[in-house]
Amino acid sequence: MSVENAPVVDVDEAAIPVEKKMYYRFESNDKKEFRVSELAIQQSETLNRLVEAMGYTSEDVENKPAIAIENIDGKTLKLVFQWCEHHKGEAIPVDDGSVPKIVEIPEFDAKLMDIDNGLLFKLIWAADYLNIVQLLNVSCKKVANMAQGKTPAQLRRVYLLPSDEEDEAAKRAAQEAQDPRAREVEEEFEERKRQGGNSFF
Amino acid sequence: MENCQSHRPSISDLPMEITSHILKNLNPWEFIQSRKVCKGFKEIVDHHFSLQSWNVKLNCVSYGGTEVSISSPSGYPEYSYSETDTGCDAIYSSTDQISGDVVKIQKTFEGKFPSEIGIEHFGILARNPMVRLNKCDLFLDAEQGEILFKKIFDLMDHKLHIEYLEFFATLLSIIRRVLSHVQPGFLEKISINGFDYAEGEEAEKEAKAVADMSQWKLAKQLWADGYDGYFSLFPIDNFLHAEKFFIELEEITVVDLVRVKEKLFLSPNFKEAWIWLHNDLTIEEFTAGLGSPPIKDVDSPNCITFQIPGTEEYLDFKFNEYNFFSSLRCIEINKRS
Numbered sequence: 001m002s003v004e005n006a007p008v009v010d011v012d013e014a015a016i017p018v019e020k021k022m023y024y025r026f027e028s029n030d031k032k033e034f035r036v037s038e039l040a041i042q043q044s045e046t047l048n049r050l051v052e053a054m055g056y057t058s059e060d061v062e063n064k065p066a067i068a069i070e071n072i073d074g075k076t077l078k079l080v081f082q083w084c085e086h087h088k089g090e091a092i093p094v095d096d097g098s099v100p101k102i103v104e105i106p107e108f109d110a111k112l113m114d115i116d117n118g119l120l121f122k123l124i125w126a127a128d129y130l131n132i133v134q135l136l137n138v139s140c141k142k143v144a145n146m147a148q149g150k151t152p153a154q155l156r157r158v159y160l161l162p163s164d165e166e167d168e169a170a171k172r173a174a175q176e177a178q179d180p181r182a183r184e185v186e187e188e189f190e191e192r193k194r195q196g197g198n199s200f201f
Numbered sequence: 202m203e204n205c206q207s208h209r210p211s212i213s214d215l216p217m218e219i220t221s222h223i224l225k226n227l228n229p230w231e232f233i234q235s236r237k238v239c240k241g242f243k244e245i246v247d248h249h250f251s252l253q254s255w256n257v258k259l260n261c262v263s264y265g266g267t268e269v270s271i272s273s274p275s276g277y278p279e280y281s282y283s284e285t286d287t288g289c290d291a292i293y294s295s296t297d298q299i300s301g302d303v304v305k306i307q308k309t310f311e312g313k314f315p316s317e318i319g320i321e322h323f324g325i326l327a328r329n330p331m332v333r334l335n336k337c338d339l340f341l342d343a344e345q346g347e348i349l350f351k352k353i354f355d356l357m358d359h360k361l362h363i364e365y366l367e368f369f370a371t372l373l374s375i376i377r378r379v380l381s382h383v384q385p386g387f388l389e390k391i392s393i394n395g396f397d398y399a400e401g402e403e404a405e406k407e408a409k410a411v412a413d414m415s416q417w418k419l420a421k422q423l424w425a426d427g428y429d430g431y432f433s434l435f436p437i438d439n440f441l442h443a444e445k446f447f448i449e450l451e452e453i454t455v456v457d458l459v460r461v462k463e464k465l466f467l468s469p470n471f472k473e474a475w476i477w478l479h480n481d482l483t484i485e486e487f488t489a490g491l492g493s494p495p496i497k498d499v500d501s502p503n504c505i506t507f508q509i510p511g512t513e514e515y516l517d518f519k520f521n522e523y524n525f526f527s528s529l530r531c532i533e534i535n536k537r538s
Contacts, residue, residue: 159211160210201236
């Protein structure tokens with residue numbers, strides 16, 4: 001809550017709703033700074049809790065260093081905050097557990113997510129890390145849409161999954177540390193791949 | 202994971218829950234098929250199918266239409282596979298969580314039989330040791346049975362957890378082989394509805410082999426409905442350990458009936474039974490044969506009761522006579538205190 005004005009106006013504030021004008025400053029891991037409105041921050045459960053816990057005043061926001069978000073780069077964070085500003089004030093959806101999920105991607109989001117897959121996966125990772133439910137929904141939906149009509153081999157390429165050879169090498173390295181159950185899953189998968197050449201599933 | 206932002210990220214850098222979230226946006230068949238993409242996807246799909254128990258119906262005979270369904274015991278979601286002129290029609294039905302409406306998603310597999318697709322789908326459940334099947338209905342001829350063994354059962358190194366297994370017109374040798382892949386003790390009910398006849402000694406040997414299996418001995422309910430045939434292949438003694446049983450016999454002699462009564466006196470689990478007969482046993486022969494001292498129920502003259510020696514429990518024997526196209530008798534037995 002702003003304390004820039006004298007506390008006496010608090011009464012008026014209650015009577016006439018005013019948009020909250022407080023902007024927080026955040027910094028990405030590559031030192032890019034962003035100013036984000038209080039209402040937009042509410043889309044992110046993680047950041048919302050963080051700023052609530054910090055209890056900054058308007059002066060603090062200006063005088064203290066920007067809040068560092070160490071796991072996310074500037075390019076990704078820019079997309080995240082653009083999304084939050086556009087969708088500020090919207091209700092946060094609750095997952096009803098249904099499969100398949102029914103998610104519509106609005107035009108704004110579709111344009112925002114018109115990016116290469118690498119950046120899209122970073123965006124998803126950031127949406128999960130910052131707990132932005134609807135951004136996670138639409139970005140996951142976008143990735144799922146890429147799978148339509150693709151074979152498993154095509155999907156591996158679309159999803160930037162390592163080729164079998166690379167995977168094989170990584171697996172060999174990891175195998176020593178693996179527990180027997182994980183190895184069983186591995187072997188069964190390999191076995192299935194060998195047998196199931198012409199099977200559908 | 203910490204530093205997914207530092208290199209070119211791929212879907213495998215995302216936490217499992219997110220990948221799972223992504224895959225749940227796929228249509229049901231893309232979702233299942235995605236388990237072929239990589240090990241991580243496979244684990245997600247397999248985990249999804251182990252979260253609830255399933256009812257499976259495999260109606261796979263080479264003659265006539267084949268049909269397969271895999272559904273939640275409550276009915277939804279359901280995956281069903283049925284035959285069309287050109288292939289297999291797959292329908293996924295589920296209920297919308299909010300409105301409760303049934304949502305259907307359809308897919309056609311050209312040039313495939315429902316049995317092929319359905320058995321593949323069943324295989325995904327069967328090979329997953331975490332999956333529990335509530336009920337499994339099998340209607341298999343010899344050819345389809347072989348496919349099931351070759352593609353699924355013979356590749357498993359665990360036993361299937363099925364509570365209720367029901368066979369329709371299936372060869373005894375197939376029934377025996379299927380049972381050998383089911384976890385004894387977990388299997389509560391076995392139901393055999395007619396079987397493809399293999400007459401003579403061979404069939405008797407198969408029946409004996411089935412009754413000797415721990416899957417049979419540990420089942421709490423045994424149902425053997427012969428339809429047109431009888432279950433004389435299975436001696437009635439093989440049913441008496443169960444809580445409930447249902448058997449159709451060609452005939453039962455009074456001597457056999459007395460033995461059944463005495464064995465049931467001693468069976469701690471027994472609750473109720475129905476013995477169907479095709480011989481001309483009369484109620485007089487029946488009551489006289491069962492021996493004394495029964496307690497007669499004046500209100501229902503067809504019912505006689507015995508007190509189980511040394512207990513406060515009773516066995517009611519009710520004799521019913523039906524005359525359809527041939528004479529049919531049913532002896533209904535109930536334990537009560």
